[in-house]
Amino acid sequence: PPQSRSPSPPAAPPLPSTPGPRAAALQSAFDRALAATLSKLTPTNFAACFPTIAQNRPEMLDTFSRDFSGKLEAVCKAQFEQILQERSVVSSLNALDALLEDAKRRKARAEATAPDGQVEAPIPPHTLPASQLLLTNLSPFLKSQHESLTNELAAVQAQNKDMAAHVGRQREEMADMVAGLERFVADLEEA
Template structure:
């Protein structure tokens, strides 16, 4: 009834046992991925910024992790909504519970007794459920495959982050080279100014000597 009410209002259905477990597995996998990209590991890739601007580097690390987490969760929720996974898993929970209750009831009736297991004795609703169960199991298998794909995509995202680290490191190395060139140019300019000053003094002394008579 709660699921029908949520469908009528357009709200997502509440999470059943299997749907909750699916979200839990995803959250655990994502948490492991984010833990692997710790600040210590991230900072070890950029020793120069980690020594001189650790706060800025940590801010970059936090933004990268937040973006990774946001993208992974958004894609996961998109897959769940597209496949209507929560509703199907909730229906599977209901069918499993009914089957368990029916099995317990049959056990109470005594061994060897059959209580309406013949197909021609089943009602339309029970036949529908019997045909629906394999489909729901297939959906669950498909969701497991999608979850595995999400793990692979998370690994690819981690590789992308690593490439970005290398690019940032190359950029910082280039900046250090530019700073070194600027410092060299400043030193050369200072030396040139000093030499030019000495040259002017020599010219002035020569002019003074030429002006004096008898020299």
């Protein structure tokens, strides 16, 4: 197979779908919050809400409270998992973990290469003026547009040069024809 002149860049490594530290912490926080909520659904609390049933059929209310707690837990976990999947939370949190690890590596590399071991802290973006932020965000787009327009301008100028040369040749041909015609008319007048 023929070699491509410009090979495609290598694809980014896929983010693992297994939970990283932040995704695991989110799952743990959800589990603790759900357990704390479900711990409030005791048979005593149900008996306070339904005193007649608690007095006449306490075993039925106890069964109902356990079933209700179990189903509520299952529904909450299923909905949480659905939200995690729909919003790609695990892969996003894993990407955040990877980004933070990369930042730590770059900071360590910068500190190692700094002459005195101290790296100047970057300016926080929220302290920059709006005009500078706008220019920073627009500069890649404006640069690409400038290059594109410069290329188009060069192409149009080359076409104009070719057209000017063509028009010049046509004018020379017309001048030669007129001169030939004038000679022909002069020859006719002499005759």
